[in-house]
Amino acid sequence: MISQSRQHTLLEAIGEDPSRKVHIPQGPSYLTNPPGTTFWQAVGSWMFTLDHKRIGVMYLCGVMFAFLLGGIYAGLVRVELWNGTPGFLGESLQQAQNNYNQAFTLHGAIMTFLFIIPSIPAALGNIFLPMMLGAKDVAFPRMNLASFYLWCTGAVFFVATLLTSGLDTGWTFYTPYSTTTSTSVILATLGVFILGFSSIFTGLNFVVTVNTMRPKGMTWFKMPLFLWGIYSTAIIQVLATPVLAITLVLLVCERTLGIGIFDPAKGGDPVLFQHFFWFYSHPAVYIMILPGMAVISEVIPVYSRKHIFGYTFIAYSSVAIALLGFLVWGHHMFTSTESALAAVIFSALTFTVSIPSAIKVFNWLTTMYKGAIHFNAAMCYALAFMFLFTIGGLTGLFLGALSVDIHLHDTYFVVAHFHYVMMGGTLIAFLAGLHHWWPKMFGVMYNEFWARIACLLVFVGFNLTFFPQFILGTQGMPRRYAAYKEEFQFLHQLSTTGYFVLGTGLFLAAAVLIISLFKGKKAPDNPWGAATLEWKCCSPPTHHNFEVQPWTGSPYVYDDFVYDPDAEGYVEVLPDLQRDAKPAEAPAAPATT
Amino acid sequence: MADAATLDSPETEPQTADHGHGDHHDHHPALEHHFEDLDQQFDAGKLGMWLFLAQEVLFFSGLFAAYTVYRWANPQVFVDAHHHLNTTLGAINTIVLLASSLAIAWGVRAAMRGDRYTILTTHVFTLGCAAVFMGIKTIEYTHKWDEGIGAGNFYKFLEGQHVHGDWMFADYVLGLTVGSLAVGAVVSLIGMVLASNGSRVWGWCVGSVGVSILSLGLGIVIAKCIMLTPLEAEMAAAHGDGHGAHAAHAEDHAAEPAHADVAHASEEGHAEAEGEAAHEEPYTGPSPAERMSFSGPNFFGIYFIMTGVHAVHIIAGMIAILWVIAKAADGQFDADYFLPVENVGLYWHLVDLVWIYLFPLLYLIH
Numbered sequence: 001m002i003s004q005s006r007q008h009t010l011l012e013a014i015g016e017d018p019s020r021k022v023h024i025p026q027g028p029s030y031l032t033n034p035p036g037t038t039f040w041q042a043v044g045s046w047m048f049t050l051d052h053k054r055i056g057v058m059y060l061c062g063v064m065f066a067f068l069l070g071g072i073y074a075g076l077v078r079v080e081l082w083n084g085t086p087g088f089l090g091e092s093l094q095q096a097q098n099n100y101n102q103a104f105t106l107h108g109a110i111m112t113f114l115f116i117i118p119s120i121p122a123a124l125g126n127i128f129l130p131m132m133l134g135a136k137d138v139a140f141p142r143m144n145l146a147s148f149y150l151w152c153t154g155a156v157f158f159v160a161t162l163l164t165s166g167l168d169t170g171w172t173f174y175t176p177y178s179t180t181t182s183t184s185v186i187l188a189t190l191g192v193f194i195l196g197f198s199s200i201f202t203g204l205n206f207v208v209t210v211n212t213m214r215p216k217g218m219t220w221f222k223m224p225l226f227l228w229g230i231y232s233t234a235i236i237q238v239l240a241t242p243v244l245a246i247t248l249v250l251l252v253c254e255r256t257l258g259i260g261i262f263d264p265a266k267g268g269d270p271v272l273f274q275h276f277f278w279f280y281s282h283p284a285v286y287i288m289i290l291p292g293m294a295v296i297s298e299v300i301p302v303y304s305r306k307h308i309f310g311y312t313f314i315a316y317s318s319v320a321i322a323l324l325g326f327l328v329w330g331h332h333m334f335t336s337t338e339s340a341l342a343a344v345i346f347s348a349l350t351f352t353v354s355i356p357s358a359i360k361v362f363n364w365l366t367t368m369y370k371g372a373i374h375f376n377a378a379m380c381y382a383l384a385f386m387f388l389f390t391i392g393g394l395t396g397l398f399l400g401a402l403s404v405d406i407h408l409h410d411t412y413f414v415v416a417h418f419h420y421v422m423m424g425g426t427l428i429a430f431l432a433g434l435h436h437w438w439p440k441m442f443g444v445m446y447n448e449f450w451a452r453i454a455c456l457l458v459f460v461g462f463n464l465t466f467f468p469q470f471i472l473g474t475q476g477m478p479r480r481y482a483a484y485k486e487e488f489q490f491l492h493q494l495s496t497t498g499y500f501v502l503g504t505g506l507f508l509a510a511a512v513l514i515i516s517l518f519k520g521k522k523a524p525d526n527p528w529g530a531a532t533l534e535w536k537c538c539s540p541p542t543h544h545n546f547e548v549q550p551w552t553g554s555p556y557v558y559d560d561f562v563y564d565p566d567a568e569g570y571v572e573v574l575p576d577l578q579r580d581a582k583p584a585e586a587p588a589a590p591a592t593t
Numbered sequence: 594m595a596d597a598a599t600l601d602s603p604e605t606e607p608q609t610a611d612h613g614h615g616d617h618h619d620h621h622p623a624l625e626h627h628f629e630d631l632d633q634q635f636d637a638g639k640l641g642m643w644l645f646l647a648q649e650v651l652f653f654s655g656l657f658a659a660y661t662v663y664r665w666a667n668p669q670v671f672v673d674a675h676h677h678l679n680t681t682l683g684a685i686n687t688i689v690l691l692a693s694s695l696a697i698a699w700g701v702r703a704a705m706r707g708d709r710y711t712i713l714t715t716h717v718f719t720l721g722c723a724a725v726f727m728g729i730k731t732i733e734y735t736h737k738w739d740e741g742i743g744a745g746n747f748y749k750f751l752e753g754q755h756v757h758g759d760w761m762f763a764d765y766v767l768g769l770t771v772g773s774l775a776v777g778a779v780v781s782l783i784g785m786v787l788a789s790n791g792s793r794v795w796g797w798c799v800g801s802v803g804v805s806i807l808s809l810g811l812g813i814v815i816a817k818c819i820m821l822t823p824l825e826a827e828m829a830a831a832h833g834d835g836h837g838a839h840a841a842h843a844e845d846h847a848a849e850p851a852h853a854d855v856a857h858a859s860e861e862g863h864a865e866a867e868g869e870a871a872h873e874e875p876y877t878g879p880s881p882a883e884r885m886s887f888s889g890p891n892f893f894g895i896y897f898i899m900t901g902v903h904a905v906h907i908i909a910g911m912i913a914i915l916w917v918i919a920k921a922a923d924g925q926f927d928a929d930y931f932l933p934v935e936n937v938g939l940y941w942h943l944v945d946l947v948w949i950y951l952f953p954l955l956y957l958i959h
Contacts (some may be wrong), residue, residue, distance in 0.1 A: 137627035139637040204644045212637040213628075242648045246655035250898065258745035259894035261659055266745070267670065267891030272662060276655055 013562040013573045022551070022572040024525045027542035029443060030054060050141035051543055055148050056126035057441070062151060063123055064510075066114035071503065073107035076100075078465075078499040081492045086482040093483075100482035101168035102183070106161075108171030109188065113195050114155055116426050117284065120291035121237070122151070122202050124433045125230045127441060129206055131534035132224050134215040134552060136544050139208040147201035150194050157191030160184070170480065172277060175262040175270040179254050186255055189248040196241045196248075199287070203237025206230055215533075217552040221312060224532045224555040228315040229294020232322035236283045236290075240326070244280030247273065271336055278329035286325040288422055290318055292389075292429030293360055296382050299432050300364045302530040303379035304371030307556040310363035317356035324353045334405050343402055350400035357393050361386060376528065377451035381432035384459045388424025392417060395470065410480075413473025416466045424462055431458070431509060438513060439527045443540035444520030450512045457505030464498030524569025529561040536572065623930040635932050642936040646943050649906075653947055656899050660954060663891055673884050674892035675958050677742060681819050682733055683956040686726050687948065689812075693722030694945040697914075701938040704921075707928035712921045716914050717801050719941065721808040723911045728812020730904055731769075732820070735762035737893075744897035748890040770813045777807025797922035801915055896955055903951060906944045913937045 014020045028034070030053045033042050046054060077100065080088045086096035089103065130138050138144050161167050161184045169178040169185060178185050210231050214223070251273070253259045260266025262273050301308040308314065330338055330346030338346070364386060373379065395417040398404050408414060439445055468491040473479075477488050484492065526535040534541075536550035551574075553560070561570040621631050628634040664671045700715030739761045741749040784800025878884075917937050920926065926934060 135627065139627075140641060141625075141627065143641075200648055204641055204648070207644055208637050208641045211640055212633055238644050238648050239651055242652035243655050246652050246902075249902070250655070250659070253745070253894075253898060257747065259898060260745055260890045261894055261898070266894065267663065267667060268894075269662065269666075272659065276658070 010562050010564045010566075010571065010573075020574045022536075022574060024536065024538055025547040026538045027547055029540040030543050031057075031442070031540055048145070050137070050145055052130050052138050052141065052144060053127045053441075053541065053545075055144050056123055056128075058148055059118060059126060059151070060123040062148075062155065063115050063119045066110055066155065067119075070107050070111035070115055071506070073103050073110065075499060075503070076103040077107060078496040080482055081484070082496050084484045084486055084489055084492075089482075097482045098168065101480070102166040104480060105167045105170050106158075109167065109192075110158060111422075112171050112284075112288075113192050114151075114158060116288045116422055117195075117199055118151060118202070119426065119430050120295060120433060121206070121230055121233055121287075122147070122198075124295070124430070124437060125206065125291065126202070128437060128534050129227065129230055130209060130213070131537070131541065131545050132227055132532050132555075133209065133213055133218070134533045134546060134550050135209065135213045136546075138205045139213060140205050143201050144205055147198045147205070150198035150201065154191045154195035154198060157187050157194065161188045161191065172281070173248075173251060173273075174277075175251070175254070175273040176264075178251060179262060186252055189251055193245050193248045193252075196245045199237050200241045203234035203241075206234040207238065210234075215549065215552050221315065222552070222554065223315075225297035225308065225311065225314050225318075226294045226532070228318045229290050229297065232318040233287050233290045233294075236287050236322050236325060240280045240283035240287070243276060244284075247276035247280070250276075271333070274333050274336055275329070278332045279326075282329040282332065283322075283325040285418075285421070286321055288426045289389075290321060292385065292426040293318065295429045295433035295436070296364060296385050297360070298530075298532065299378050299382040299436050300367050301371075301556050302436070302528050302558075303374045303376055303382070304368045305374070305529070305558050306367055306371035307554075307558075308363070309366040309369075310359070311556070313359050314363050317359040320356040321353060324349065324356070328353060331400055331405075334402060335409050347400055347402050351397065354393060354397060361390055361393075374528075375452070376435070377446075377448055377455055378432045378436035378528075380452055380455040381428050381435060381458075384455065384462075385425060385428045385432060388420050388428060388459075388462065392420030392422075392424055395420065408473055410478055411473035412469040412477045412479055415479050416469035416473060419466045419469075424466070428458070428462075431455075434513070436528070437534075438516070439523030440534060440539050440541070442517055442520075443523050444516045445523050445527065446512050446516035446520055451509065454505050454509035454512055457508060458502060459505075461498050461500075461502030461505050465495050465502055466498070468492075468494045468498075521568075524564075524567045526561065526571065527569040529558055529563065529570035531555050531558055531561060621930055623925065623932075631929055638932045638936060639939075642939050646939060649943055653899075653902070656895070656902065657950070657954075660895050660899065663895060664958075667891060670884060670889070671892050671958055674889050674896075675955060677737070677740070677885070677889075677893075678896070678956050679733060679736075679820065680956050682729050682816055683952050685815065685819070686729050687952050689722045689725050689729070690945045690948050693719040693726075694942055696722065697938045697941045701931070701935050704926055704931035704934040705928065707926075707931075709921055709924065709926060712926065712934060713797060713918060716918050716921065717797075717804055720801050720911055720914050720918070721804050723907055723914070724805040724808035725812035725815070726907060727904065728773075728809040728814075729816040730812075730900070731809070732766065732813055732816035735766070736820070739763050742889065742893055744894055744901075745890060748893060750885055750889055766813065766817060770810050770817070773806050773810035773813065777803050777805070777810055779803070780806060794919055794922045798915065798919050801918050805911065899951055899955070903944070903947055906947070910937070910941050910944050913940060 010021070030051055033045050037045070046058065049055065076089060080086060080096070080100050080103070082088070086093055086100060088096065089099035090096035126138070126144065130136065164184045164187060165182065167183050167185065167188045169181060169183070173185065173189060210223070210227055250259070250261050254262050254268075258266070260268045262268045262270050264270065297308065297314055328346055328350045330342055331350045334343050334347075364382075395413070399408060399414060399417060435446070435451060472488055472491050472495075475488070477484055523539045525537070525539050527539075528535075531553060532555045533550050533552065537546050560573050560575065562573055563569075564571045624631055624634060628637065696715045696718040700712050700719070703709075703711035703715060737743065738747075741751060743749070781800055781803030784796050784798070784803050786796075787799055788796025790796075914937060917934055920933060
């Protein structure tokens with residue numbers, strides 16, 4: 001795994017003083033219950049757990065289930081589009097088109113609200129945010145569990161939507177169609193409302209945890225960048241989601257009582273809904289991508305064995321994206337009766353978002369420059385992320401430019417753009433994080449070779465699926481249409497083929513990880529030589545994470561982590577500086593404080 | 594502290610005397626395992642509450658934004674429609690909420706000093722104020738229903754007509770009043786009996802519920818009395834709105850000269866050749882009453898949603914206050930630990946604050 005030339009031996013590093021090797025105490029895994037626990041006690045110990053790691057694992061299972069469901073709907077959409085004449089989803093043309101509307105709506109709504117938004121913060125963030133702080137738990141463990149059950153309730157509402165008359169408004173619920181369609185808009189919006197509060201609770205918890213529970217010595221600018229990203233995300237979650245909540249309350253009231261907020265016949269304005277919706281949903285785009293960037297900021301330096309370049313810039317750029325994200329919602333409405341002045345302002349502000357995004361990408365690149373890059377699966381996903389996110393981000397500029405957007409609005413160019421950002425960005429980053437932290441979460445090593453093959457398949461499949469859609473869009477293929485002209489068929493078929501390659505890659509990745517749970521080798525405490533605190537406890541951690549408070553060093557200095565062939569992982573070696581001055585205290589102090 | 598000590602049953606008395614400030618090894622019973630000390634727990638809890646309040650402000654911001662957009666688009670509709678709101682009742686509710694906020698702030702101060710008895714009394718007073726508010730709101734809402742002013746599809750307002758047939762909430766208000774006063778008194782008594790028999794927590798909780806029901810009745814009485822005073826009837830008539838007409842039925846409609854003139858003139862204006870009439874008549878548009886019947890839904894849709902969402906927050910706040918009363922009666926708070934008291938107080942101030950904006954925006958516009 002590591003080139004021999006760069007690897008110095010443990011013996012070399014600790015010199016004559018073996019006690020300088022930091023010993024990590026082992027304890028019972030948080031995944032297991034004490035011996036003698038009955039089955040139902042074990043079930044209860046998971047259902048009512050306040051342990052952030054168990055809640056994170058339950059979230060992980062939940063969002064993966066949602067991802068599967070959303071992916072199936074994506075497949076229905078792609079298979080229907082194999083031919084220009086609808087027929088796969090229904091006997092008659094009308095029926096096929098109705099079902100097609102339902103399929104893309106549910107694909108979008110499930111992926112957005114049930115998968116992407118909770119994926120990294122609620123699953124990975126829940127497990128690793130407190131551990132990176134060296135804390136025992138998040139600030140409000142009960143609220144954390146409540147947020148998981150709110151997520152479950154929201155998911156139940158979505159399943160109820162599927163089982164009743166479905167949903168065909170698109171995931172955006174635009175009025176006036178959403179107030180008049182006969183599908184289950186109320187069930188779905190209530191589901192989103194509940195999921196919104198799940199998201200708010202998670203965000204609130206994270207902000208408070210980062211603010212009040214940092215260990216002594218970890219100032220704001222000594223935090224891992226993952227925490228900066230999650231913190232910025234959490235701020236958006238707390239401040240943007242309630243606006244969506246009240247908007248959906250108004251939508252439900254409009255449908256049930258006809259209060260006239262969005263109904264022009266009663267003095268209302270359907271465009272106001274779009275303003276309200278995008279005031280949340282544009283920042284929500286950053287709820288989706290910022291955690292992805294946060295994961296990449298952790299993965300790149302570890303596998304490049306090099307200190308992150310431009311730490312403060314990456315940290316500030318997360319905050320800048322969070323703040324700017326609140327000011328650009330109008331770029332979704334360039335064609336919705338927005339004034340020319342407003343459109344120009346929103347367009348200009350949209351361009352400014354590209355600055356902090358580019359800062360991140362350049363800093364990651366510079367981190368890798370002259371680094372000792374290890375192509376582990378997590379790093380492969382991180383590289384895929386950088387490639388795909390760059391394409392996604394740059395095509396965003398086309399859509400932010402007013403004149404070009406008029407041509408590209410509601411075409412497949414938009415579809416391809418946001419899939420490159422949301423899926424090529426967030427999902428790939430999620431997979432990078434999943435592979436990076438898998439040994440810590442479950443204490444097992446997966447098969448690197450097959451994980452990398454899966455990554456390659458995902459990368460190829462993804463590009464095959466979505467790159468043709470850029471071309472389709474510029475040629476004028478509108479989104480959300482089940483039927484199309486013959487000239488578009490080849491590109492659509494390429495895209496559908498890509499879906500199956502991508503799906504194969506994802507199933508392979510899932511198989512590699514799941515097999516590792518049963519057959520994987522036991523993971524060392526620090527298999528990648530990362531310096532953040534979550535690697536300074538045993539794998540998998542105990543219920544209280546740390547048996548002794550870990551020593552808070554710089555999160556990106558890897559010099560003190562040397563490869564130990566016996567452990568097949570890295571161990572931390574304490575600096576030698578004070579050995580001569582205070583021989584008795586220097587080695588022992590960090591391990592016991 | 595002396596009062597608090599005599600009130601506490603021995604088994605729930607925390608050992609406040611043994612607590613040294615800043616002594617981390619001394620585990621307070623309320624300290625949760627993942628916090629280092631009570632200070633950290635307090636900071637976390639309070640920051641969490643402020644974030645929750647920020648979230649609440651943004652939740653309401655959507656409503657305020659909708660209000661702004663529609664008032665800017667239809668200023669006259671808002672002026673016409675707001676005459677159907679009773680300013681006096683709104684003002685009394687404002688005073689009631691301000692008094693409740695003062696009381697709960699006093700309660701938080703008492704909690705900081707460790708004065709448990711004052712926590713209880715101030716919170717029961719706050720709960721009572723909240724119930725008076727809800728009582729007055731009940732009369733306001735039911736009165737609107739009787740006039741045919743509902744939200745959205747339930748908006749059936751026609752000047753001077755009973756749109757819901759003979760079924761009127763007003764007929765049942767007396768029963769509601771007597772019922773809530775009687776039930777409230779009985780429940781309060783049960784609470785007192787329980788408290789004197791030694792079960793302090795149940796006593797205070799049941800007593801507080803009794804006070805709430807009693808105060809609800811009180812609010813209804815206050816609102817009904819205000820609406821029956823001659824001053825209110827005069828004001829209603831001067832505005833030419835539905836209050837007077839509703840009370841005196843449709844025949845008395847003609848007795849409002851100012852209003853009838855405008856309506857009459859506008860009808861003539863429509864009947865005659867429009868070009869000429871426009872020069873002679875100062876105003877040829879629809880009368881306020883006509884405007885009300887087709888534009889009112891816009892204002893009242895917003896009115897009912899805003900005040901309705903606010904009322905839901907009041908009810909949630911009442912439940913939270915009851916929870917604080919139960920914990921305080923159980924003797925769980927002392928000068929070292931009063932976080933829930935402070936957080937519920939903060940929440941209650943927000944509920945009050947929202948009303949401080951709602952009152953002028955809905956009741957006092959010109």
